[in-house]
Amino acid sequence: QVHLVESGGGSVQAGGSLRLSCVASGYTYNSGCMGWFRLTPGDEREGVAAINSDTGRPYVADSVKGRFTISQDTAGNTAYLQMNNLKPEDSAMYYCAADVPCYASDYGPGMLSWSEYNYWGQGTRVTVSS
Secondary structure, eight states: OEEEEEEEOEEEEETHHHHHEEEEESEEEEEEEEEEEEEEETTEEEEEEEETTOOHHHHOTTTTTEEEEEEEEETTTEEEEOSOOOOOGGGGEEEEEEESSTTTTSGGGGOEEEEEEOOOOOEEEEEEOO
């Protein structure tokens, strides 16, 4: 059974940083892609970053590019979202998700589509104050 467990959310002031972690279990980690998504208080959904766990190739949404970085530790079955220079509009519930199976050729804006992912974590809240 696939499980995804996020951690690392919290409250920070604008300009601060947080690193979210997502530990995956129940499948062969590098057979999937991992994505980070957020749901704002206004119920806006956005894919922010994804990584092909086989190739390690990241894809980051333009809206957060230069501030957010996705990475992974394949030995630990963990994906990370490093968020720097946070802004109040980054406040949201952040979810990690796994797209299993995902192939080495899978790359591009489709990686940020909620519908591509079949397993989801419980979410971790990020609040950025001005």
